[in-house]
Amino acid sequence: MNIFTLNIVLAISWAALTGNFTLTGLVVGFAFGSAALYITRPLFPGSERYFLRAWRWIKLITLFLYELVVSSIEVVWDVLTPTQKSNPGIISMPLDAKGEMEVLLVTNLISLTPGTLSLDVTDDGKTLYIHAMFADDPDAIRKQLKQGMERWVIEAME
Structure with missing residues (x-):
């Protein structure tokens, strides 16, 4: 068992x-x-792996909820204030996530975060296209997503 x-x-x-x-x-x-x-x-x-994996899933959920709150506040602030700071754009992001489940989880978490939307994944699963509400600096967005959600998902799925 x-x-x-x-x-x-x-x-x-x-x-x-x-x-x-x-x-x-x-x-x-x-x-x-x-x-x-x-x-x-x-x-x-072998129970060490179970507890390590459980910790990584708890970390993923907690960090996602934090990102959800922060991005929700940012989007609400932009909508409610008279000046629009949004600069929408489409960004391509190379994926390190391997396997369909990792890519699916990364794309869904990005889509669930206000201000971002996963548009498409290439057929080979190596590039993700994202619509970002605040695309002033595409490199910063790529870096934030790669070091954030994608890394957390890869760690949790190991």
Whole structure:
């Protein structure tokens, strides 16, 4: 049985013991199960990878939510103020993400962020075309996306 399955079993067991079969009860059970498995990780060979991967996914979600809030504020500010600072443009970005799932996750996270939209990926999956609301400096946008979302996705998917 792998560690994730064991963690699910512990979460369901927690919910059964407390009589709280709600989403909150399962999340609490999953958290307690994770803590118990983390403490006993020397007993489970290969569990280090599970916890490293879980940490990377938590990091990806947290950093995406931060980017979401910051870009939302920037777009709202530009829309509500009398002067328009937006300079829309289309940018091509070479992709380091390998595999369909990594490319799909990168493009979806970019599209979910206000002010940016993934337009197309080349057939070979090596270039992504992005519409940016603030495209004053395309190199800075490329750098921010490559060092931000794309890197976080690649780390989480390893």
